[in-house]
Amino acid sequence: xxxxxxxxxxxxxxxxxxxxxxxxxxxxxxxxxxxxxxxxxxxxxxxxxxxxxxxxxxxxxxxxxxxxxxxxxxxxxxxxxxxxxxxxxxxxxxxxxxxxxxxxxxxxxxxxxxxxxxxxxxxxxxxxxxxxxxxxxxxxxxxxxxxxxxxxxxxxxxxxxxxxxxxxxxxxxxxxxxxxxxxxxxxxxxxxxxxxxxxxxxxxxxxxxxxxxxxxxxxxxxxxxxxxxxxxxxxxxxxxxxxxxxxxxxxxxxxxxxxxxxxxxxxxxxxxxxxxxxxxxxxxxxxxxxxxxxxxxxxxxxxxxx
Amino acid sequence: xxxxxxxxxxxxxxxxxxxxxxxxxxxxxxxxxxxxxxxxxxxxxxxxxxxxxxxxxxxxxxxxxxxxxxxxxxxxxxxxxxxxxxxxxxxxxxxxxxxxxxxxxxxxxxxxxxxxxxxxxxxxxxxxxxxxxxxxxxxxxxxxxxxxxxxxxxxxxxxxxxxxxxxxxxxxxxxxxxxxxxxxxxxxxxxxxxxxxxxxxxxxxxxxxxxxxxxxxxxxxxxxxxxxxxxxxxxxxxxxxxxxxxxxxxxxxxxxxxxxxxxxxxxxxxxxxxxxxxxxxxxxxxxxxxxxxxxxxxxxxxxxxxxxxxxxxxxxxxxxxxxxxxxxxxxxxxxxxxxxxxxxxxxxxxxxxxxxxxxxxxxxxxxxxxxxxxxxxxxxxxxxxxxxxxxxxxxxxxxxxxxxxxxxxxxxxxxxxxxxxxxxxxxxxxxxxxxxxxxxxxxxxxxxxxxxxxxxxxxxxxxxxxxxxxxxxxxxxxxxxxxxxxxxxxxxxxxxxxxxxxxxxxxxxxxxxxxxxxxxxxxxxxxxxxxxxxx
Numbered sequence: 001x002x003x004x005x006x007x008x009x010x011x012x013x014x015x016x017x018x019x020x021x022x023x024x025x026x027x028x029x030x031x032x033x034x035x036x037x038x039x040x041x042x043x044x045x046x047x048x049x050x051x052x053x054x055x056x057x058x059x060x061x062x063x064x065x066x067x068x069x070x071x072x073x074x075x076x077x078x079x080x081x082x083x084x085x086x087x088x089x090x091x092x093x094x095x096x097x098x099x100x101x102x103x104x105x106x107x108x109x110x111x112x113x114x115x116x117x118x119x120x121x122x123x124x125x126x127x128x129x130x131x132x133x134x135x136x137x138x139x140x141x142x143x144x145x146x147x148x149x150x151x152x153x154x155x156x157x158x159x160x161x162x163x164x165x166x167x168x169x170x171x172x173x174x175x176x177x178x179x180x181x182x183x184x185x186x187x188x189x190x191x192x193x194x195x196x197x198x199x200x201x202x203x204x205x206x207x208x209x210x211x212x213x214x215x216x217x218x219x220x221x222x223x224x225x226x227x228x229x230x231x232x233x234x235x236x237x238x239x240x241x242x243x244x245x246x247x248x249x250x251x252x253x254x255x256x257x258x259x260x261x262x263x264x265x266x267x268x269x270x271x272x273x274x275x276x277x278x279x280x281x282x283x284x285x286x287x288x289x290x291x292x293x294x295x296x297x298x299x300x301x302x303x304x305x306x
Numbered sequence: 307x308x309x310x311x312x313x314x315x316x317x318x319x320x321x322x323x324x325x326x327x328x329x330x331x332x333x334x335x336x337x338x339x340x341x342x343x344x345x346x347x348x349x350x351x352x353x354x355x356x357x358x359x360x361x362x363x364x365x366x367x368x369x370x371x372x373x374x375x376x377x378x379x380x381x382x383x384x385x386x387x388x389x390x391x392x393x394x395x396x397x398x399x400x401x402x403x404x405x406x407x408x409x410x411x412x413x414x415x416x417x418x419x420x421x422x423x424x425x426x427x428x429x430x431x432x433x434x435x436x437x438x439x440x441x442x443x444x445x446x447x448x449x450x451x452x453x454x455x456x457x458x459x460x461x462x463x464x465x466x467x468x469x470x471x472x473x474x475x476x477x478x479x480x481x482x483x484x485x486x487x488x489x490x491x492x493x494x495x496x497x498x499x500x501x502x503x504x505x506x507x508x509x510x511x512x513x514x515x516x517x518x519x520x521x522x523x524x525x526x527x528x529x530x531x532x533x534x535x536x537x538x539x540x541x542x543x544x545x546x547x548x549x550x551x552x553x554x555x556x557x558x559x560x561x562x563x564x565x566x567x568x569x570x571x572x573x574x575x576x577x578x579x580x581x582x583x584x585x586x587x588x589x590x591x592x593x594x595x596x597x598x599x600x601x602x603x604x605x606x607x608x609x610x611x612x613x614x615x616x617x618x619x620x621x622x623x624x625x626x627x628x629x630x631x632x633x634x635x636x637x638x639x640x641x642x643x644x645x646x647x648x649x650x651x652x653x654x655x656x657x658x659x660x661x662x663x664x665x666x667x668x669x670x671x672x673x674x675x676x677x678x679x680x681x682x683x684x685x686x687x688x689x690x691x692x693x694x695x696x697x698x699x700x701x702x703x704x705x706x707x708x709x710x711x712x713x714x715x716x717x718x719x720x721x722x723x724x725x726x727x728x729x730x731x732x733x734x735x736x737x738x739x740x741x742x743x744x745x746x747x748x749x750x751x752x753x754x755x756x757x758x759x760x761x762x763x764x765x766x767x768x769x770x771x772x773x774x775x776x777x778x779x780x781x782x783x784x785x786x787x788x789x790x791x792x793x794x795x796x797x798x799x800x801x802x803x804x805x806x807x808x809x810x811x812x813x814x815x816x817x818x819x820x821x822x823x824x825x826x827x828x829x830x831x832x833x834x835x836x837x838x839x840x841x
Contacts, residue, residue: 032716036723036754039451045754047453050446082368084499094519149548157556164553165544167520254544256519263545264366264519269716 008290017069019282020275024068027271028061034081034269055081068275077279078272080265087276090261095280097167098257101180101246104173106235108181109188117192118219124197132189139186144245148179148252165254176253180245184238191234195227202226228299236292243281358538359816359835361827362550362559366518366543371502372488373443373450378735382827383541386524388488388507389431391417391470394738398588398823400482404431404489404508412477412778413460415485419468424529425491426512433464438492440472440485448499455484477776479783480741510831511539519543535834554580554811560835563810564825567689568626574811584628585821587808588737590635593697593801594722594730598761601678602728606664608798609650613660614704616652617803620696624689629804634791635737635746637805641780642740644788647795657704668705676707682729683711685718690731697731723753725761733806736824740787744771747790747799762799 035051052058056067071078077087120132152175156164163172199205200223208218247259258277265273367380372388375381385393392408395401402408405417423431440462443450458478463471474481489508494501505513511524511534522541526534542559544550551570553559555577564587566574575582593615595602602608621629632638633647658668661677669675682698684690691712698708708729713721721727734742745756748771749763767790774786794800808821818833 030717031724031726032720033723036719037716039449047446047449048754051449054447054449145546149552152549152552157552160556164556164558165549166542166558251545252549254519254542254546254549256517260519260545267715 008293012286012290015286016279016283020069020072020279021065023275023278024065024271027269027274028064030269032269034271037268038082072279077276080273081270082268083270083273087272090273091258091276091280094256094258094261097255098243098246098250098259100173101176101249101255101257102242104177105181105184105242105246105249108177109184112181112185113188113192114224117189118196118224120189120193121196121200122219124193129193132193136186136190139182139189142182144179144183144248145252147182148175148249151175151179165252167255176249176255179252180242180249183245184242187234187238188231191231192227195230196223199223199227225299229296232292232295232299236289239288240285243284357536357835358540359536359560359830359833360540360542360558361561361563361830362544362553362565363541364543364545364547364550364565367522369502370505370513370516370522371494371499372490372507373439373448373452374499374502376451378825379541382825383522383524384488384507385509385826385828386511386539386831387505387509387513388490389423389509390488391436391485392482393486393828394822394824394826396820396822396829398738404436410482410778413474415472415474415482417470417472419470421468422531423508425508426506426527426529427491427493428529429491429493430467431489431491431508432467433470434467435491436470436489437462437464438495439487439489442490442495443487452484452487459484477778479775479777480739483739483741510534510828514538532832534831539830551811557813560813560816561810561819561830562812563821563827564808566811568624568628570811571626571628571809577811579814580811581814583810583812583819583821585808585823586630586637586639587806587825588637588823589733589735589806589808589825590632590637590737591629591731591733591803591806592635593803594727594732594760595799595801596725596728596760597763597799598725599728601666601680604664605797606660607666608801610657610660610664610704611701611706612650612798612801613653613657614701614706615697615801615803616700618652620693621804624692624696625804625806628807628809630807632802632805633795634802635734635742635794635800636740636787636791637737640737640740642784642787644791644795647791650795650801654700654704661705676702677705679707679709680728681711682708682731683713683718683721683727684731685715686712694731722759725753725759730759731803738824740783741771741775743767743787743790744775747771747794760799762797764793764797767793 034055035048035057039048039051049058056064068078075088077091079086080090083090116132116135120129123129152164155162155175161171162174163169166172205218205223208222209215213222243259246257247262249255250257250259251263258280261273262277262281264270265277363379363382365377365379367383368375368377369380370383370387372380372384389404391403391405392400393403404419404423406420407418409416417436419431419433419436425431425435440456440459442448443452444456444459458474458476458481460473460475463473465471472481472485490501491506494506497504503516507513510527510530512527514523514525516522520543522543524539524541526537526539542553544553547566547570550559550562551566551574554562554574557579571582574580593611595608595611597603617631621627621631630638633649634643636643661667666677668677680701682694684694691710694710694712698710701708712718718730722730722732734746745751746758747762747764748756748758748768749765750756750768751758752761753759770786770790770793774783774790777783777786808823808825810819810821812819813835815836816833817836818829820829822829
């Protein structure tokens with residue numbers, strides 16, 4: 001186990017190096033000049049040069065890359081070109097909002113996917129299965145930027161139950177989480193259904209029933225536990241979609257998270273902030289998949305890590 | 307209905323009852339989500355209804371330091387936090403703000419400050435603060451985008467605490483516009499570039515807090531003769547226009563100004579709680595040509611394009627009537643607008659004749675092959691993309707194939723600055739002084755030094771705009787600008803499209819709010835929010 005942990009942690013290094021190099025190159029290669037965007041079009045060439053020098057953009061790309069990597073090695077993500085504040089503190093301010101949204105979306109997805117997937121598997125071919133399938137297609141097809149306003153019109157304007165946008169309390173989390181969680185719920189539901197269809201005819205479930213366990217315990221404790229393995233794999237993979245979906249959801253719902261920070265930083269060509277945001281998202285993605293591997297071993301004792 | 311606290315308690319109890327590892331994990335996750343959600347409850351409560359006016363804006367202010375930013379949202383907020391020597395008034399005229407009197411000559415502007423002005427920290431606003439503000443803008447280390455506007459400034463004198471004199475190196479008619487910057491206290495020197503994090507001004511509102519991407523909260527400044535009639539002015543930052551409109555309809559916002567597309571106008575106009583205020587604005591939308599392009603360098607091609615465009619259906623159907631056709635960069639009621647400019651009618655037949663004369667015949671008559679192809683670059687704004695599509699369709703009828711390419715703003719702006727375009731459309735915002743002609747059409751103002759993005763060059767225009775800038779009076783300047791407009795009308799480095807109207811959708815209870823031609827929100831200082839049930 002320890003060897004496995006060590007090896008996976010060491011593997012993180014080249015992944016993060018690759019991501020950071022790619023992000024550095026992409027941000028510096030795309031058209032658009034942060035100095036233009038900061039000083040406006042009427043600034044004198046001398047003033048432009050002064051600003052370029054102050055921001056360190058006058059040096060060769062390789063030197064900038066070296067400094068970027070050196071900073072990373074020291075845990076320093078640099079400072080925002082526009083806000084003149086450390087990128088780490090900007091991320092620390094926004095990460096809780098994104099974590100809230102991602103966690104709540106995950107919860108929404110699980111709450112919808114597991115009961116529906118289980119019901120669909122138990123009554124495969126019935127109207128319930130058909131309905132669940134239709135809901136899954138609908139959930140996976142509705143884009144966030146369309147579903148979000150639709151839910152707002154229904155639950156905020158129509159019923160007046162929930163705030164339209166912003167982050168002002170637990171109720172304000174409901175609509176963004178539901179919007180973001182819907183697509184994940186659809187995928188998880190289909191996966192839960194097909195996994196359970198494989199597990200349900202197994203002999204050990206009949207044995208559990210024969211021992212007198214209630215149907216609920218049989219399903220939730222024995223069937224679902226074994227059906228969970230592919231779900232965890234899918235969850236790990238879908239974390240990327242969840243985080244990228246959060247970027248759009250945060251914009252739609254005016255949710256002040258890392259996604260909005262990323263969008264603004266890209267628009268302003270604030271290179272260090274873009275790099276910091278992408279690195280954070282990549283780091284979370286890698287960490288979640290790492291956690292998924294560990295969860296595998298925990299759920300299925302036959303899996304041995306090492 | 308279950309309250310959040312009750313829900314939390316119920317969830318906690320349920321979680322404690324379940325022994326299964328899987329369920330325990332799921333419930334722990336749910337608890338974590340709830341805890342995070344409840345954590346958000348600890349955020350400051352919004353002000354009580356009726357005591358605050360809430361305004362929706364589309365982006366964060368870039369900086370709350372008036373020396374460091376020029377974007378529209380920052381500028382609107384600076385006007386409420388800070389005093390300026392001069393400001394544009396309700397009718398677009400230059401008005402006194404912190405200044406009680408203003409005397410000007412060719413090479414000097416002398417201001418006497420109003421008595422009793424104080425900053426939000428209680429310190430008096432004096433000529434030394436004014437001097438510090440403008441001198442700090444000129445410091446290279448400040449990196450101020452406003453420094454370019456002070457090129458003609460020779461020095462600043464402060465004969466007394468209530469008097470300040472600006473000496474110029476050479477006459478500059480547009481210099482007073484450069485003085486429209488919020489005055490910051492000398493104590494700002496200690497804060498450096500971090501002054502914008504907790505700005506201190508002398509405006510009608512003082513800074514309370516700023517949560518980027520969420521809200522900016524200002525409070526009425528009581529230390530002035532006539533403080534605002536309500537406690538808080540809140541700006542909520544909502545990037546999506548549909549959501550801004552839904553927030554306005556739901557009562558989460560009281561005011562939106564120029565931050566919704568015309569498509570929403572009928573819906574907002576019919577809303578029982580809202581009313582609409584409109585006013586002719588000074589924002590000018592144009593179609594720009596790259597004159598370094600071999601096809602577009604030909605004047606006949608540019609005229610043919612202008613003749614092939616029909617602006618009326620675009621204004622009627624896409625802009626919902628919120629714009630007026632224009633024959634000049636300046637609005638028709640501007641003092642420097644040239645009378646009697648020859649109109650450019652919609653005449654596709656004449657356009658095709660001109661293209662034939664320019665040596666660009668239609669290769670197959672009414673067939674599908676175009677005379678030539680142009681790329682029309684635009685931003686990702688839906689309104690601009692739709693407008694570009696209609697223009698492309700209109701030009702296709704004259705045999706010009708137009709490929710519309712929409713880009714993310716930074717890329718689009720970078721391409722326009724570097725001359726990597728053929729056609730593009732943009733808007734000049736808040737046009738006031740006609741010296742803009744010098745920045746936009748003088749041959750020495752091509753990027754990166756200036757705003758002549760199309761690389762237009764005409765020695766006579768250079769001479770006229772330089773001369774007009776040196777003359778002090780409107781009567782002397784106007785004839786020169788009339789001539790410039792006639793030349794540009796003939797050579798067409800731009801196709802003048804329209805001036806947009808400024809439009810605000812606001813809660814019917816807001817009284818005293820006025821839409822300004824330059825989108826200034828300063829009238830919020832004198833506005834009030836009537837009690838529920840009132841008008």
